[in-house]
Amino acid sequence: MPKKILLVDDDPDIIALLKQVLLKEKYQIMQASNGRMAEEILDSAKVDLLVTDIEMPEIDGIELVHWLREKSKIPIIVMTSYSHIPKVKELYEEGISHFLSKPLRRLEFLDLVDKLIHAKEGEVINTRSLEYVSVPIDNFLKDEVFECPIFVKLSDIKYVKIANNTATLNQDQVAKLKDKNILELYLTSKDYEARINKSLTQAKAISNKKLVTTPGASEHIILNAGKIMAEKIYHESLSRENFEMAKDYVTSSLDIISDNKRAMNLLEELNNLGDHFFSHCMGVSIYNILLAKQLDWTSEETFKLLSLAGVYHDIGFKDIDVSIANKDLSELDDDEFKSLRNHPIHGADIVSDLKYFPIELSQIILQHHENCIGEGYPFNLKKDFIYPPARIVYITDLFCDLVLTREGYDPISPKEALVIMEEDHIKEFDSIFFETFKTLFS
Template identity: 35%
Template sequence: MTHQAEIIDSPDESFSKLNMLDFISSKEIEKKISKSHAKKIPYDLYIRLSPQKFVRIVNKNQEIPVERFRNYYEKGALFVYMKKEDFQNYLGINLCLTEKISENKLVPQEKKLILLKHTGEIILDCLYTNEIDQTALESAKTMVETATHILSDSSAAFELLKALNEYTDHLYAHCVAVSFYSTLIARQLQWNAPVTLTKITIAGLLHDIGKKDIPRTIIDKPRFNMSVEEIKIYETHPITGMQILSKLEAVPEEILQIVMQHHEDCTGHGYPHGLKKGQIHPLARLIAVSDKFAEFVVKGPESQGMTPENAFLEILNLYRDLLDTTFLYALMQVFGFEPPKKYIQLREEWEEEE
């Protein structure tokens, strides 16, 4: 820190937290596109020293080189903070940036995916910590339209996984993973109609929005550590999510069904309604595959982050009958994974359903 740094006392709830590496990456992209050495930061930035104690490292409209932020990171600052009232401004800047880079060949695919993940997490932070309104939904739609373009081929699958496991909130990373991997499944199945891709990507991003009012002490637990009462609370999130989104006229009925049905399973033993396969919306069955896959490959309460291969083997061993094999096999193809010979019937089922 410099001797000019100002230390302030303020409630943690007054600030929004950003992954420092993702922030650095977005600034590097901005610099590459603008071809300038430093950009003015249109908001104050802070580092958290301890609960309710922050140090201001950047004053509004100050020019600061990206290297300075990297220096803070190397000294142990994993996150950068800004005031809640500036967060929407930052989101707007990042949405513009993601749109600009989608076809920019100067920006590597890895950087595009990091920015895409970062922007998705910013949107989710807004959705989970504030009232959901039309503006927030429009932000999600803008990001989704860019995402469906950047995720146009399966080469993004492994690079995205790396980005998702870099110092992030597991709830947001999980939702971004479900959204993006669902898009890749749809692409693999040649479901390339923009309206379909948009519905799938938005539904993936919002599928767990019903968790916004569930205590983090429950969300951060593995299911096997939850009490019976905590499981009951946890399992309210599909219906709660549908109810939250149904208040917005712009949300299509299909997305409401997906959000409500993403924990139903093909054997009829899912929740909240115990629907059989034929009663579950096809896109909800697709999202369910990405949801289970993300549960294993993204670091969180249920996993420390498996490799895709180990995740698929776990799913085949424990969850194969619960999931729609059409979508499961499509996701395996995205990663170039072939099921072991004992699961040859899986491929036959997939071909029959085609």
């Protein structure tokens, strides 16, 4: 006997389209133009699945769902649009877990209908098969182009697609989402990785223009970086093989940088801030790669992005008295403290002005002092709003602060540094990232 599906929408064109699609699949269809009509049908007939819009006259989809949930456990698909997102989040928190954004895609719609219709009683249908990466909503209000599906987050296990790309993304509606305190949209990790790959490929193409800085300067700086990595960064508790692998990635990134005058000038300015400062940047770069590898990340381009993030994460100090970075917080006056907290913003501005760099680099630099409990700076972001690569840099940056000691300070071992990090900062870290980081050391 055919399964019965009730379609509820006040738009007859939507009803006609869904009805046509479902009848071809041999489902029996009932329909209603508002929640009141739907309630009457549900009271008198057995229905296997409800598909409803939200905004309708008399009784809307929200009221209908609340009413039905008090009477029945039949599966429900809610059709959504931008303006519905805050209401959808409310429904999700109340146990409604299946949402599709308009305009519906036939195959996506049929796939979910099939899963729900044939699910065993009590079976959980997981509609999240991919990992997602957050992107600040402001990025979608600029001229940036995202040629991939865009999602909004309802919970840790539920994301709803709101557009197929920026061409189908309504800017006014995005602004309304921001007004309702939705500050991040999401890409799948696969699309995010592809975006990084594309950005870095473009960076390589630009580097082929061979804009060279002062003859001999780039060679000197890269040789100095190699010497620092070999003499100051390596520790016997690390796998020599893994260290050499990470060193190769960093060296490769520096080679690419050396072919672009403006990027190389920035590197030269970092080098001029002193051996300790430059060593710190090289150390963060190395440990970024080591941790990403240990996390089983696999993208070559992501590793190159992380190596660049290590090199340039503190570029915001280039126009600030670098001695501020070497002081304890208790020693800073008000102006120095403000400069310290603003260096990620300044650094992100610097690299975003260079089209040579992938756009993700500025986001990592901007967020590298944000921590998972929202007590970082400059914006007090919590974990879900911080780029995963920036969460890596938060760990490696602190670690290098501890083990790469300044003149006049006693050196400490990686093991001692990990103890300090665990005792004083454990809640600040992405727990999976930090536990994985600890396994780097024998």
